[in-house]
Amino acid sequence: MHLMRTLHDAQIRCVITFSGRIDVERMARAVRLTLYAEPILGCRFVEHPRKPYWERRDDLDCVPLCHVTESTDVERELYKFLGAPIDPYTDIQVQVGIFRSDRDALCIKVNHMVTDGAGSIEYAGLLAKTYRELGANPDHFPQPNLQTARGQSQVFRHVGLLPLVREFCRLPYPRSAWGLPAISQDFSGRAFAIRRIEAERFANIKAYCYQHQASINEVLLTAFYRSLFEVLAPPENVPLPVQVTVNLRRYLPSGRAGAICNLVGGFFPAIDRKPGAMFDDTLAQIHSVMESAKANQSWLGGALYLEMVFLPGFSPMRRLAQNILAREVNSGRFHPFFANIGVIYPQQVDFGDTIVADVSMFPPVPHPPACIISINTFCETMIITTGFCDTATDAQVIGRLLDLFVNELPE
Secondary structure (H helix, E strand, O other): OOHHHHOEOOEEEEEEEEOOOOOHHHHHHHHHHHHHHOHHHHEEEEOOOOOOEEEEOOOHHHOOOEEEEEOOOHHHHHHHHHHOOOOOOOOOOEEEEEEEOOOEEEEEEEEOOOOOHHHHHHHHHHHHHHHHHHHHOOOOOOOOOOOOOOOOHHHHHHHOHHHHHHHHHOOOOOOOOOOOOOOOOOOOOOEEEEEEEOHHHHHHHHHHHHHHOOOHHHHHHHHHHHHHHHHHOOOEOOOEEOEEEEEHHHHOOOOOOOOOOOOEEEEOOEEOEOOOOOHHHHHHHHHHHHHHHHHHOHHHHHHHHHHHHOOOOHHHHHHHHHHHHHHHHHHOOOOOEEEEEEEEOHHHHOOOOOOEEEEEEEOOOEOOOOOEEEEEEEOOEEEEEEEEOOOOOOHHHHHHHHHHHHHHOOO
16 A cells, blocks of 8 residues: 555545534544554554564654634535645554534544555544543543454455465456546645435435346446446447455454454456447446456455565565556556445444434545545445545546446436
């Protein structure tokens, strides 16, 4: 994830909107306590030629950890906070802000080097639990999580060696064939866009999935492909890969890791653009590719590949990765990213005395030619989000892409 910062800003964002107001002082203390409960959050990243490491900061008691903003334009201030960078070399790895109007919005940003989308929800749950505990006991202090594994080895132990080696040996290496055009090389800007599909339409989408014996993920990916086809107009009859994220916690007995960590995998379904194809036709292509992916589990091979390429040390891999990424970016082609974080349940973000009205996840802000779309569902509402460099990407193109995505989904 550190090396991928060439392509995006490596931040996972979660915005939790409450029905009313929260206790600011209690929340600030809860944030501070989470740095002790999960010590990696209170670290800085240290590069080392052989193996980088996390170094605990010794000034955590002096660092402001929860920013409070009251404004007549909460959305503008909130997006400004979401776009502000996290420097892994100097900052702590999580930042929290409260944005106050007639009700509060809690914004959580976590460095993607530390965790992924599912892990960010686990952090939100830890923060909620700590906030509740402090309400019952102001002297509450959590036990630090010092012994739990944070790497992919915890997955490998449960999968076994044979499936890992088998998938590694037939791991595909797709070449990028399309990408989002840049309008400049100024990647400093940050902007976000969001669309919602309310409960009634979401119920219709689920009914469509049942009728066509397809998963919601397949239908969403179909809509994503078709909107990309319309916006980017890629060549016909050329396999076009999209990177789809996979939560590797599925292989752990409880479905959860023992610590806040990054266990995201990925695979690359590829279909070609067929002019005149209807939604059902594209869905049939996606379904076939996804069924094959589920049978092969190529994301396991990708996970093992990441472990093996770093065996020679960090510095050689950094040089290689920088050269590869620079070549891809200069070519104007890089596969789009599709991340369906899934359903977030109210009990996962239970802050006790204040009801959560909405949870929206925002992905890293990519640099063109990459683009990322993130989807999560909360209380039967589907939330579609993206981030983009508004100094390097045409905002109208991004808006059109999201609108097409929503319109492509079954009514």
